[in-house]
Amino acid sequence: MKLRRPPPPCPQAVTYRFAPAAVAAGRQVITLLDSKGRDIGHLDYQVCHPCGAAHINTIAIAGPWQGMGLGREVLHRATDSWSAYAWTTSRQSADGRKFFATMAEETGVEFVPGAGVCPHITASPRVSRSGGALL
Ligand SMILES: [Zn+2]
Numbered sequence: 212m213k214l215r216r217p218p219p220p221c222p223q224a225v226t227y228r229f230a231p232a233a234v235a236a237g238r239q240v241i242t243l244l245d246s247k248g249r250d251i252g253h254l255d256y257q258v259c260h261p262c263g264a265a266h267i268n269t270i271a272i273a274g275p276w277q278g279m280g281l282g283r284e285v286l287h288r289a290t291d292s293w294s295a296y297a298w299t300t301s302r303q304s305a306d307g308r309k310f311f312a313t314m315a316e317e318t319g320v321e322f323v324p325g326a327g328v329c330p331h332i333t334a335s336p337r338v339s340r341s342g343g344a345l346l
Contacts, residue, residue, distance in 0.1 A: 225251070225281060227288060232257065236331035238268065241285050243276075251276045254285045258293055262329035265293055267300040267322065270307075282310060283317075290320055299326040 224246035232239040236259040243252040252272035258265045267289075272282050290298065303311060303324040311322040327333075 225276075227285065229288075235259070236329070241288055243272070243281060243285060245276075252281060252285070254289055256289050257328075257332045258296065259329050259331045262331065263296045264329040264332060265290070265296045265298045266328045266332045267298065269301065270310075283314065286314055287318070290318060294318060294320050297323075299323045299328050301325065 226244045228242045228244060230240045230242070236257055238255055238257055240256075241254045242250055245251050250273075252270075254270045255268040256266060257268065270282055270286065298320050300307070300311060300322050301324070303322075308324070311324070315321055
């Protein structure tokens with residue numbers, strides 16, 4: 212039996228703005244905004260339905276907003292509907308490894324770093340972003 216831990220406190224004022232992929236298996240971004248509409252983090256990922264594959268390009272939470280469960284919450288929003296898919300991530304930093312290990316335990320999804328993704332996700336154009344990146 213798996214115990215469900217209560218979620219950590221999560222700031223109520225944060226909103227999650229979803230920008231869907233423009234093309235199949237394209238990049239989609241969930242942007243986190245504070246109560247004043249400022250960008251405080253994002254999750255950039257791709258999902259390929261024919262292959263049942265998904266890939267996380269970057270997840271980032273701005274410094275003052277770290278440790279509040281926001282990364283956890285945004286990852287749930289991305290993965291919950293597709294938890295049966297094979298998830299991979301870009302190369303993980305030390306913080307990223309810790310984060311994904313915890314999230315793998317909680318969600319049952321393995322987040323395999325640097326693994327080969329399906330050809331559709333690989334072919335999708337890359338966009339670079341910066342700032343407070345876990346990956
Ligand atoms: Zn594919």
